[in-house]
Amino acid sequence: MTPPVGLISLATAQPPHELPQAEVARAAGEIFRDRFPQFERMAPVFETTGIRTRQSAMPMEWYLEPRGWPERMEAYTTAAVDLFARVAQAALDEADLTGAEIDLIVTVSSTGIATPSLEARAMETMGFRPDAARVPVFGLGCAGGATGLALAARLAAAQPGARVLLVALELCTLSFRMDAPSKADIVATALFGDGAAACVLRAGEDGFAQVEGAAEHTWPGTLDIMGWRVDPQGLGVIFAQAIPPFARQRLRPAMDSMLAGQGLCVEQVDRFVCHPGGTKVVEALESALDLGQGALDHEREVLADHGNMSAPTVLYVLDRARRAGLPRRSVMTALGPGFTASTVTLSAA
Missing domain, CATH: 3.40.47.10 (Thiolase/Chalcone synthase)
Incomplete structure (x- = not known):
């Protein structure tokens, strides 16, 4: 950027x-x-x-x-x-x-x-x-x-x-x-x-981290995976497909493409900062990105203490990661309606 x-x-x-x-x-x-x-x-x-x-x-x-x-x-x-x-x-x-x-x-x-x-x-x-x-x-x-x-x-x-x-x-x-x-x-x-x-x-160069880049990937034909339905009583949640197997099977090629656009690959990322949609989603992310079981520790801690808060959750994870000490390069990632993967690449100050 x-x-x-x-x-x-x-x-x-x-x-x-x-x-x-x-x-x-x-x-x-x-x-x-x-x-x-x-x-x-x-x-x-x-x-x-x-x-x-x-x-x-x-x-x-x-x-x-x-x-x-x-x-x-x-x-x-x-x-x-x-x-x-x-x-x-x-x-x-x-x-x-x-x-x-x-x-x-x-x-x-x-x-x-x-x-x-x-x-x-x-x-x-x-x-x-x-x-x-x-x-x-x-x-x-x-x-x-x-x-x-x-x-x-x-x-x-x-x-x-x-x-x-x-x-x-x-x-x-x-x-x-x-x-x-x-x-x-x-x-x-x-x-x-x-x-x-x-x-x-x-x-500018100040701050505890700098934004190096950002990318998104929206999979065609996936509008029904996640979202809201609008009913007379209020919003109702839509989970039409199981998200963990989808992430396990399809996230890695999308991540490779998003990082390649920034001249990077997964092996050059020191820490993934992920949105913890649930325990099974966290496990699927670890598998898809070859991180090793238990690597997403801050994600599990945030999930345990606050649940899935939707949008702000990944920023909670980033806050814990920075307090523990951010490595040289981190990639924030979250999955959301669309169905879309969104990433932000960060370098530590």
Whole structure:
């Protein structure tokens, strides 16, 4: 990427309500046992996800009552704006900047609809300038952390000197549904949590890492693998194909192609920083990239502590990796609706 773009700061934040996995499993059993005949056969998914606890925008009791679009989006707007402000402020503090010094804000979120968008609703609280550019992005799903970082870096490179704030925020739990549950709904109940991550970028050599490049690969004919269905009651999750075997079989050729476009190969990557969609996805990534079983340790830790938070999750992994000490070259990667693999190549400062 020319000019080079520095990652100046990185922060994470969670909503206040803790959801221990054992409690979620018990509640799910009470809710779904009579509604979904196959629940008992699927119940072990709550143990095999590798999740110990998650965080949610609302207390558990809120999810036990029927909810429609107005209630879900009211909860999204209220909780998301608060979480946006907290995580953005943490990223600004680490960068030793104020909101007034940010020139452009990229907001990535696919779990709620807010117009005006989140950064507009937080502008006065954050002290953003009236002339700050806003780029809200919807629809990236679990790939949003990597794709959002790539987009923010491209925007920073296009305007040297500009300070770009990226916020990736998802409240996945608000999509929880009790009506006409499917296998995908049970898996989502076992996997998804809420969270946010933010970082500041600026063209130049400073920061704890520099963005060297970025690439994406979208497989033809895969629109149905992952996404949302839009129903009268709210968003419903779509998992039409098993993602772990898809990743195990088809990620490596795509990764080879994406890296080749940057003059690199897998063997030149010191550390892959991956979105942990679930334990089986993590194992599939290790297999596809020839990393060795257990290599994606930070991924497993984030999954255990927070669940799959969609877009911000890979940035949580990057935060743990940088605190442990980033190697010379890392590649962030995440899979999301499309079906798309997104990568960002980073060099340590």
